[in-house]
Amino acid sequence: MSKEDYETIIGLEVHCELSTKTKIFCSCPTEFGAAPNTHTCPICMGMPGTLPVLNEKVVEYAVKAGLATNCEISRNSKNDRKNYFYPDLPKAYQISQFDQPLCEHGYVEIDKEDGSKKKIRLTRIHIEEDAGKLNHDEFGGGSLVDLNRAGVPLIEIVSEPDLRSSEEVDKYLKKLKSIFEYIEVSDCKMQEGSLRADVNVSVRKKGETKLGTRTEMKNMNSFRSITRAIEYEVERQIDVIEDGGVIEQETLRWDEVSGKTFSMRDKEDAQDYRYFPDPDLVAIKLSEEYIQKVKESLPELPESRKQRYLNDYKLSEKDANLITSSKYLSDLFEEASKICNNPKAVNNWIISDISRILNETEMEPIEIPFDSKQLGKLVILIDNGTISSSIGKKVLIELFENPRDPEEIIKEKGWIQISDEGAIKEVVLKILKANPQSVADYKGGKDKALGFLVGQAMKETKGQANPKMLNQMFIEELKK
Numbered sequence: 001m002s003k004e005d006y007e008t009i010i011g012l013e014v015h016c017e018l019s020t021k022t023k024i025f026c027s028c029p030t031e032f033g034a035a036p037n038t039h040t041c042p043i044c045m046g047m048p049g050t051l052p053v054l055n056e057k058v059v060e061y062a063v064k065a066g067l068a069t070n071c072e073i074s075r076n077s078k079n080d081r082k083n084y085f086y087p088d089l090p091k092a093y094q095i096s097q098f099d100q101p102l103c104e105h106g107y108v109e110i111d112k113e114d115g116s117k118k119k120i121r122l123t124r125i126h127i128e129e130d131a132g133k134l135n136h137d138e139f140g141g142g143s144l145v146d147l148n149r150a151g152v153p154l155i156e157i158v159s160e161p162d163l164r165s166s167e168e169v170d171k172y173l174k175k176l177k178s179i180f181e182y183i184e185v186s187d188c189k190m191q192e193g194s195l196r197a198d199v200n201v202s203v204r205k206k207g208e209t210k211l212g213t214r215t216e217m218k219n220m221n222s223f224r225s226i227t228r229a230i231e232y233e234v235e236r237q238i239d240v241i242e243d244g245g246v247i248e249q250e251t252l253r254w255d256e257v258s259g260k261t262f263s264m265r266d267k268e269d270a271q272d273y274r275y276f277p278d279p280d281l282v283a284i285k286l287s288e289e290y291i292q293k294v295k296e297s298l299p300e301l302p303e304s305r306k307q308r309y310l311n312d313y314k315l316s317e318k319d320a321n322l323i324t325s326s327k328y329l330s331d332l333f334e335e336a337s338k339i340c341n342n343p344k345a346v347n348n349w350i351i352s353d354i355s356r357i358l359n360e361t362e363m364e365p366i367e368i369p370f371d372s373k374q375l376g377k378l379v380i381l382i383d384n385g386t387i388s389s390s391i392g393k394k395v396l397i398e399l400f401e402n403p404r405d406p407e408e409i410i411k412e413k414g415w416i417q418i419s420d421e422g423a424i425k426e427v428v429l430k431i432l433k434a435n436p437q438s439v440a441d442y443k444g445g446k447d448k449a450l451g452f453l454v455g456q457a458m459k460e461t462k463g464q465a466n467p468k469m470l471n472q473m474f475i476e477e478l479k480k
């Protein structure tokens with residue numbers, strides 16, 4: 001049998017750090033990047049005899065995440081201890097949720113290539129604490145523990161095994177990321193580990209209804225690695241089965257450099273963790289009013305914004321997807337459009353030049369240095385003929401390099417568009433005189449020659465001549 005005879009099955013456990021100011025069970029700050037072990041206290045260092053107190057904001061953020069992903073919110077839930085030993089976990093147990101998670105039975109929708117939608121079901125979303133971080137090999141080959149991250153609140157989003165390819169996984173993760181950014185429960189910075197996924201992969205022969213044995217790749221935090229790792233792992237599993245072998249259920253580590261997965265350990269079962277209710281924490285009981293209040297506090301979600309862009313602004317599906325994929329881009333689009341009253345133009349700037357620069361510089365939308373006022377103003381200056389769109393592109397580059405009022409930029413650089421009839425005529429005559437061959441071509445019926453002449457005039461004026469006026473003036477003069 002060949003690769004085409006197999007189906008890929010993927011389920012994700014996504015960990016997302018919540019952006020509360022303080023940790024889940026103590027008042028230490030959650031901020032990333034502090035000196036090691038400075039954001040710690042006896043509680044998050046796991047000293048015996050200390051008592052955790054649940055941070056209310058964590059519950060609120062998790063309920064928001066649940067509501068935004070169509071989950072049912074449990075009225076009764078609790079915290080459990082998940083026992084295991086690891087050097088970054090001084091208590092030797094992680095406080096998590098076992099059989100009564102805060103949110104259950106949700107789904108998010110992804111867009112398929114053919115334009116249809118696919119629901120990816122969420123089994124559950126629960127709250128838990130993050131562990132510390134081990135820094136390996138930095139100090140003479142040993143490992144040191146940094147407990148700043150211990151006790152940072154997480155939500156874990158567990159999906160059903162509904163994903164069928166690395167493309168679907170990519171879409172699903174991007175969708176989750178954008179939802180959490182919109183509802184402002186996490187900054188979702190993958191390079192800082194705020195969003196990371198355990199990727200469970202299995203394969204089965206097409207037509208088979210039973211799931212195959214899965215392997216799990218832990219703690220993946222880049223879209224690119226996740227795609228590569230899935231593709232590698234699927235092929236590896238098929239090869240094993242085709243060679244008459246069986247897949248072992250195990251935890252794997254993806255190695256970015258070799259592009260391979262390696263076995264870390266056999267998979268634990270739930271009973272290995274010996275879960276039990278944490279006796280130090282009270283049960284979490286949520287009232288209808290509370291859930292209703294959180295519901296009302298939710299902002300507009302990407303899907304609804306997208307529909308609005310399709311209906312009100314007549315954007316294409318592709319453009320609306322790109323813009324709403326990031327809350328920041330979407331805000332930029334809406335605010336700049338309001339300022340210049342030309343959403344089509346703002347859309348074009350975002351999907352073409354701005355996106356290209358973001359890609360080239362590997363910048364996240366949130367890092368765009370200019371604001372919606374400046375972008376709106378740029379569009380106005382083009383629309384009212386002060387500058388041409390080719391000068392506009394130069395202004396945009398300035399906005400990325402040293403953001404300021406576009407009007408100031410063009411004054412400073414002397415980039416005002418030449419719309420003075422006399423000046424335009426002077427350039428046109430000069431270019432006609434210098435290019436007799438093109439003139440003859442045009443008169444002989446070659447319309448293309450006009451484009452060449454306009455191009456020459458643009459060059460002559462360093463892109464500052466009003467292109468519409470140039471065109472008209474050339475046509476007029478060539479008639480003579």
Ligand code: ADP
Pocket residue numbers: 009010011012013158159160161162200201202211212213214216270
């Ligand atoms: P744990 O890894 O904590 O033991 P679960 O049993 O809850 O957890 O499953 C974890 C994830 O593995 C879920 O996202 C689920 O969809 C996925 N999963 C379960 N079985 C398979 C399978 N056969 N193939 C791929 N994914 C699977």
Ligand code: MG
Pocket residue numbers: 013198216
């Ligand atoms: Mg798992």
Ligand code: ZN
Pocket residue numbers: 023026027028039040041042043044045151
């Ligand atoms: Zn603490």
